[in-house]
Structure formats: C-alpha cells, structure tokens
Amino acid sequence: MQKRIYFDNAATTALAPAVLDVMLPYMTEKFGNPSSIYSYGRESRLAIESARKSVAKILNAHPAEIFFTSGGTESSNTAITASVRDLGCKRIITSPIEHHAVLHTAEYLRNRGEAQLSFVKLLPNGHIDLDNLEQLLAGSEEKTLVTLMHANNEIGNLLDLHAVGEMCKLYGAIFHSDTVQTVGHYSIDLRHTPVHFITAAAHKFHGPKGVGLLYINENVSIHPYIHGGSQERNMRAGTENLYGIVGFAKALELATAAYATDSEFIRSIKQYMAEQLKKHIKGVGFNGDFTGRSLYTVLNVSLPKTEKSEMLLFNLDINNICASGGSACTSGADQGSHVIRSVNNNPNRVAVRFSFCRHNTKEEVDIVVEKLKELI
Ligand SMILES: Cc1ncc(COP(=O)(O)O)c(C=O)c1O
Known part of the structure; x- marks a missing residue:
C-alpha cells in the first residue's frame, strides 16, 4: 500500500x-x-x-x-x-x-x-x-x-x-x-x-x-x-x-519563525502541482485567482465532469491520497461546495482542493498527478 x-x-x-x-x-x-x-x-x-x-x-x-x-x-x-x-x-x-x-x-x-x-x-x-x-x-x-x-x-x-x-x-x-x-x-x-x-x-x-x-x-x-x-x-x-x-x-x-522559508517552499509545491497538472491533464483549470492574490497553501483544481471525475475523491482516498471537494465540514456530506457554486457554477466541472504544508514534497505531487492521470 x-x-x-x-x-x-x-x-x-x-x-x-x-x-x-x-x-x-x-x-x-x-x-x-x-x-x-x-x-x-x-x-x-x-x-x-x-x-x-x-x-x-x-x-x-x-x-x-x-x-x-x-x-x-x-x-x-x-x-x-x-x-x-x-x-x-x-x-x-x-x-x-x-x-x-x-x-x-x-x-x-x-x-x-x-x-x-x-x-x-x-x-x-x-x-x-x-x-x-x-x-x-x-x-x-x-x-x-x-x-x-x-x-x-x-x-x-x-x-x-x-x-x-x-x-x-x-x-x-x-x-x-x-x-x-x-x-x-x-x-x-x-x-x-x-x-x-x-x-x-x-x-x-x-x-x-x-x-x-x-x-x-x-x-x-x-x-x-x-x-x-x-x-x-x-x-x-x-x-x-x-x-x-x-x-x-x-x-x-x-509558524512565525518559519514564515519566510515555509511560505516560499509551500508556494513552490503549489506552483509545481499547477504546472504538472496543466502539462498532463487535458481540460484542467483552476478555481479562484490562483496565480494572483491567493493563499500559497491552496490549489483548487477544476476538471471536466465525467463518470470518473465524479468519483475522484473516493478513488483518491482508496489510493491513500487525502484531498477535499469542499470545506472539511461539508466534504463528507457530498452536497457540492457552496463556494464553487457561487464562483463558477458550471455543472460540467468538478472541483478538488489540494492544500499543502511544509511536509509535502514534489515527489508526492508527481505521485498524485500520475494517479490523477489514471483516474480521469
Ligand atoms: C475559513 C475557516 N473558518 C472557520 C473554520 C472553522 O474552524 P474550527 O473548525 O476550528 O472551528 C475553518 C476550518 O474548518 C476555516 O477554514
């Protein structure tokens, strides 16, 4: 496993x-x-x-x-x-x-x-x-x-x-x-x-x-x-x-003592994941102002809705990858996200949030992107 x-x-x-x-x-x-x-x-x-x-x-x-x-x-x-x-x-x-x-x-x-x-x-x-x-x-x-x-x-x-x-x-x-x-x-x-x-x-x-x-x-x-x-x-x-x-x-x-180094590192992980997704996954997009005024910790990925992408969170979980569809409090309920509905209400897309910390690595991003390629 x-x-x-x-x-x-x-x-x-x-x-x-x-x-x-x-x-x-x-x-x-x-x-x-x-x-x-x-x-x-x-x-x-x-x-x-x-x-x-x-x-x-x-x-x-x-x-x-x-x-x-x-x-x-x-x-x-x-x-x-x-x-x-x-x-x-x-x-x-x-x-x-x-x-x-x-x-x-x-x-x-x-x-x-x-x-x-x-x-x-x-x-x-x-x-x-x-x-x-x-x-x-x-x-x-x-x-x-x-x-x-x-x-x-x-x-x-x-x-x-x-x-x-x-x-x-x-x-x-x-x-x-x-x-x-x-x-x-x-x-x-x-x-x-x-x-x-x-x-x-x-x-x-x-x-x-x-x-x-x-x-x-x-x-x-x-x-x-x-x-x-x-x-x-x-x-x-x-x-x-x-x-x-x-x-x-x-x-x-x-956290305060490590702001400068942690934020730079985490931002690089987010950017790397965005680049890799763009390179490998057709039709990928990002919700929010992801390259502008945005948290360096959060990447909200938008994917074309298919039978497979609708099952994505579930399949990521089976593969031991933790990500979320909405906020933690609603992801279990699977009602879709009120945020995504307000920002980009497109019934033909699904949204998955990946959010990072200093413990994550580019190798992990590679594994997740590889898995995503298989799953969608
Ligand atoms: C933006 C925001 N506000 C409020 C909360 C709620 O915080 P807590 O679960 O500590 O009550 C969260 C976390 O889930 C959050 O992300």
Whole structure:
C-alpha cells in the first residue's frame, strides 16, 4: 500500500512535535486549575497569561484583546452575534463564499429577525467586488456589520483587509474577518489593521485542535457569550483548555519563525502541482485567482465532469491520497461546495482542493498527478 499523501492541510494540519512537547506537561504533572489560588493553580494561570502575551506580541495586539476559544467557529459565532446583540448592528453584509461558521450564524440572526442580511457581489475571479461593497455600505443608514474572510479556505482568494477596514471605518461599520486560514501563515499586524474582530484556529498551523482565538479590538466592548465563571476576563466561562492554549502559542511562535522559508517552499509545491497538472491533464483549470492574490497553501483544481471525475475523491482516498471537494465540514456530506457554486457554477466541472504544508514534497505531487492521470 502506498504511503498516505496528505494534501488537505487547509482542513487541518499535523501537530508539530515541538508543540506536543510543550503541551504534555500540562496534561500530566502541571494539571492545576488556572482558577485555583494555590501555587499549583497559579502556575497554570501563568502559563495561560504567558501564552496570551506571546500571541498578542506576534499579532501586534494588546494581551487584553486576545481571548482563547475552542476554535474558528466559536470565535466567529461570538463576534457576529455580539455585533448584532451588543453593538447595535441591524444589518450584516457578508459574501456567499464565507465559511459556514459565518454564513449560518448570519442566516440564523436574519431568520430570527435580529438583523437584515445582504450579500456582496463577487468578481469573476471570486474576489469581493469592493465597489459593490461600498454601494451596499452607502445604501443604508443602519448600523452594519461587515463580515468577510481574509482568505477563502476553498479557493484561496485573499481579501485586502486594509481596504475593507478603511471602507468600514468611513461608513462607521463594524468589521469582522475570519482569518482562520491566514493566522499562522501570514504576518498580521493588528495595531495597524482597521478591524474589530479576527479569528484563528491552532489546528490550521500545526497546533492542537479545539483551541482558537478571538481578537476583540479594545475600542469595542461586548457581553459574555458563555456564562458562568470569570475565565477569559468574564468573557468566556469554563475551565480553560490549558494545554491547548499553551500549544496554540507555541504553534504560532514556530509558524512565525518559519514564515519566510515555509511560505516560499509551500508556494513552490503549489506552483509545481499547477504546472504538472496543466502539462498532463487535458481540460484542467483552476478555481479562484490562483496565480494572483491567493493563499500559497491552496490549489483548487477544476476538471471536466465525467463518470470518473465524479468519483475522484473516493478513488483518491482508496489510493491513500487525502484531498477535499469542499470545506472539511461539508466534504463528507457530498452536497457540492457552496463556494464553487457561487464562483463558477458550471455543472460540467468538478472541483478538488489540494492544500499543502511544509511536509509535502514534489515527489508526492508527481505521485498524485500520475494517479490523477489514471483516474480521469
Ligand atoms: C475559513 C475557516 N473558518 C472557520 C473554520 C472553522 O474552524 P474550527 O473548525 O476550528 O472551528 C475553518 C476550518 O474548518 C476555516 O477554514
């Protein structure tokens, strides 16, 4: 059996051994409850606060702006719901290609009559139409939340956070960005980025699953989302995910130290795969702005629909190759991708997302391309 080839790093990544090393003591001997007042508990508290400081420093934010959560989904739910319920937003502007953590939350609030919902138009290459965003912002006096992702997890398109943030500022809108695919992959300077909320999940950059962050700009004040104890400065009750938080900080620290080399290497893998596919597979195309403003980690491949290509993910799996058709949360359900439908709704094409990390190699690309040639 061929060794497994993991080309689904936008879904999740392998935990880095060095991250596990710093987490393990907090699962074994250092298990004190961070809220306990004796020294054993205080050590755990110290570990959480050091993690917060380290993360804040890397993102150029204040530690008081960093809240640890269970991941990207919880962070976006919190930011969007709080914008409506606490910050007075009566309208949400988003795009049809957001992650479901955003889309379903916005739809829920709309369905309950708590906010209106508007969708910004997309350009043919899948980027947000910023002129249309401005028209939407100018078209209503209602306090508005703009929620637009920094990078699309399926097609990789990158948003100009600064341009959108400045536009939101001009119209007095609250700006939330789902940055789950970019934190740990790009340098983010929150002191100089006009955004109210951003989100992250450690498992997207070789950290543990089940831990993420919500950045809340110091100029906005929201109510607690989870009620109970006074953890996370009264914002998120419940005993903290101590080892997860320690792991989050370490993973971000390692990713930041390796940005330059890792991004260059991973970009070369993506480019190589695109070239090889173009060379060997007739009719291949790519969804999104794949050579322009796009994640260096994601290549969304578009293939002519045939009986064989429709079975592709299944057959790749049989051959021990991990890739995905949509986001990780929908790929099992096989409903097709809402992102691909919005960007390039062609019933005669199928889309497969390959996403890379520093552990991948050109040899793996060769094997996958060879397999693809056989399978389609
Ligand atoms: C863009 C984006 N947002 C949100 C999420 C959800 O993150 P999590 O699974 O950590 O809640 C993901 C990952 O699946 C994602 O890719």
